[in-house]
Amino acid sequence: MTIFAESGPSWISEYDGTGALLNANFAPAGGGSATGIAVSGGFVYVAYSASNTIAQYTTSGVLVNASLVSGLHSPYGIAIAGNEIFVANSGNGTVGAYTTSGAVINASLVSGLGFAYGVAVSGTDLYVTDAVNNRIGA
Numbered sequence: 001m002t003i004f005a006e007s008g009p010s011w012i013s014e015y016d017g018t019g020a021l022l023n024a025n026f027a028p029a030g031g032g033s034a035t036g037i038a039v040s041g042g043f044v045y046v047a048y049s050a051s052n053t054i055a056q057y058t059t060s061g062v063l064v065n066a067s068l069v070s071g072l073h074s075p076y077g078i079a080i081a082g083n084e085i086f087v088a089n090s091g092n093g094t095v096g097a098y099t100t101s102g103a104v105i106n107a108s109l110v111s112g113l114g115f116a117y118g119v120a121v122s123g124t125d126l127y128v129t130d131a132v133n134n135r136i137g138a
Contacts, residue, residue, distance in 0.1 A: 012037070012046065014061075027061040036078035036088070036118075041100065045085060047075040054078065054087060054098070068102040077118035077129070086126060088116035095119055095128055 012034060014026040027044070036047030043064065044057040054069035073091030080086070084105065085098045093113035097105040110116070114132025121127070 012044075012057075012061075023061070025061075027057050027063065035074075035076045038078045038080045038085070040080040043100070045078055045080065045100075047072075047078045047087060049074045049076065049090075052091075054085065054102075056102075065102065069096075069098045069104075072096070076116065077120075079119040079121045079126075081121040086119045086121060088119045088128060090115045090117060090131075093130075093132075095126070 011025050012027045013021065014023040016022055033048055033050040034046050035049040038045045039059065042059055044059055046055045048055060052070065052072040052075065053067045054075065055066050056064040056068040058064060069085065069087065072087060073089040075087045076090045077088035078085060080100065083100045085100055087096045087098065089096060093111065093116055094108045095110035095116055096107040097109045099105060110128055113128065113130045115130060116128060117131040118129040119126065
């Protein structure tokens with residue numbers, strides 16, 4: 001198992017399942033303020049709240065697309081199911097759905113949230129945390 005995490009304002013680091021550091025400089029956090037991360041299909045997807053984007057890297061740390069998804073509103077959580085990326089936009093209280101190639105499926109799949117913070121997918125269910133209203137919804 002490999003774990004990825006932001007290491008300061010400049011780098012995303014890679015750890016193994018025991019917490020041992022594998023690569024302190026896996027990839028530069030070029031979008032600033034990495035707030036969400038997901039791994040799927042040989043790619044690492046990172047939400048950047050400062051640039052309002054989702055970037056795509058290979059699992060080797062090579063940048064594929066710095067703005068795979070752009071025009072977001074302070075994205076925090078990110079989850080992937082199949083070929084879909086779900087993004088919690090804290091800035092406008094929505095969860096958007098996008099393809100893993102960056103196309104918009106529905107930018108406001110879920111709306112009316114106070115502060116969309118995290119998302120998770122299990123089967124066909126999407127779970128969303130709303131930090132302002134202190135709730136988790138499915």
